[in-house]
Amino acid sequence: MGYGKRIYEEACAELARRKTRAEQTAEMGLQNFYRQCPRAREIREEMAVNSARAAKTVISGGDVRRELEKLKATGLALKAEFSALLSQNGFTEREITPQYICEKCRDTGFQDGRMCSCLKALQRQMAYEKLCMDVPLSESTFDSFSLEYYKEDERTYPQMSNILRVCKEYAGKFRADSSNLFFKGGTGLGKTHLSLAIANAAVQKGYGVIYGSAQTFAVALEKERFDRTDLDGTGDTNSQLIACDLLILDDLGMEFPSAYVNAALYNVIDTRMLAKRPTIISTNLTLKELEKRYGERFVSRITGNYGMLEFIGSDIRRQKRMQRKNKKQL
Ligand SMILES: [Zn+2]
Incomplete structure (x- = not known):
């Protein structure tokens, strides 16, 4: 679909704005939550350590399966604790995760290396608006x-x-x-x-x-x-x-x-x-x-x-x- 370079760039810029807005809003929500509940930040850090450990275990060998199961259980427990704290403090999952307008491509405009339908639709709309202006x-x-x-x-x-x-x-x-x-x-x-x-x-x-x-x-x-x-x-x-x-x-x-x-x-x-x-x-x-x-x-x-x-x-x-x-x- 040929709309020209300018429309393409404008559409990509609009998607980038959407993505940034979604991520910044989520980040703000998360920081608010952390301020109210410092334990939540610790949990997130422990979760990160936990996943790093899981990756290391796979490489190191030994009784990988048992070790992984233990780490998985720890991960789930941390996740449950995090969720519980979230609702106890009056927050929702939506407030701390990016709410993308297009979930398919997470507002990047591309999915599996192909142009997402949202980017096509946006270009179409912009081209139409430009044409209507003229x-x-x-x-x-x-x-x-x-x-x-x-x-x-x-x-x-x-x-x-x-x-x-x-x-x-x-x-x-x-x-x-x-x-x-x-x-x-x-x-x-x-x-x-x-x-x-x-x-x-x-x-x-x-x-x-x-x-x-x-x-x-x-x-x-x-x-x-x-x-x-x-x-x-x-x-x-x-x-x-x-x-x-x-x-x-x-x-x-x-x-x-x-x-x-x-x-x-x-x-x-x-x-x-x-x-x-x-x-x-x-x-x-x-x-x-x-x-x-x-x-x-x-x-x-x-x-x-x-x-x-x-x-x-x-x-x-x-x-x-x-x-x-x-x-x-x-
Ligand atoms: Zn999309």
């Missing part, structure tokens, strides 16, 4: 996409209902190796709305989605280009764009023109294609305009490997504005 994700669903605005002529409605169907199907079947989509058409025809609806569905399924306008990515890429702390050259944005499960590149062609950004975007698109990671690109430009701006190689990558959907109709935002105006006049 875009109105919850408003852009398939249910809120209305075909009412595409009834102006005979051609528009069937084409747009077909696009809606294709996008719904794509979202429903979305997987880490789904195909690529290319949304083409003028502004205000629902390209962003449908790409966000797909993002929503993919996030709900637990995939790492990165959504952004070409302008946003361009600014971040340019910034990292001159960032000297990024010594290995694998800038955060660049590696995130390449590694995420689904990349949605909105408004291609609206970013400030730069040869560096063009090359970086080509690299992202090309690398994702080779790795079979799905990308959705939307643009207001025609293929001719794209070719003029990014070159033939760039455009042929897209035409050869993306499912092309052409959005038609007339600007919905304008239609909505007109409706509001008409209502006011009535």
Whole structure:
């Protein structure tokens, strides 16, 4: 699951905070108990000596079994005494042992060398929150996409209902190796709305989605280009764009023109294609305009490997504005 380096690090940091909090709280409880009941501390020390002795016995040989049984009995007696003192002093086991949020991995994020489900869930949640911060994700669903605005002529409605169907199907079947989509058409025809609806569905399924306008990515890429702390050259944005499960590149062609950004975007698109990671690109430009701006190689990558959907109709935002105006006049 690719959420990028930053989300991963943030999730690990959050787990570390949880772990420390659980352990510090338990340690505080234990110290309180010891203050009230000094014998408890002695018992703990005797228990430690007892287990060390058991380890030594195994190595030393002799009548190991009998010796071990004796030590085991001592250990149990100490444990019983400790428990009795604990409750006599009004403490519970919970107060002196770390209460991890995830008992499976004890808030380390890893279990038997594999990533624990809690770390995966945390990354998913953080990625979703980050995405929601940037875009109105919850408003852009398939249910809120209305075909009412595409009834102006005979051609528009069937084409747009077909696009809606294709996008719904794509979202429903979305997987880490789904195909690529290319949304083409003028502004205000629902390209962003449908790409966000797909993002929503993919996030709900637990995939790492990165959504952004070409302008946003361009600014971040340019910034990292001159960032000297990024010594290995694998800038955060660049590696995130390449590694995420689904990349949605909105408004291609609206970013400030730069040869560096063009090359970086080509690299992202090309690398994702080779790795079979799905990308959705939307643009207001025609293929001719794209070719003029990014070159033939760039455009042929897209035409050869993306499912092309052409959005038609007339600007919905304008239609909505007109409706509001008409209502006011009535
Ligand atoms: Zn866990």
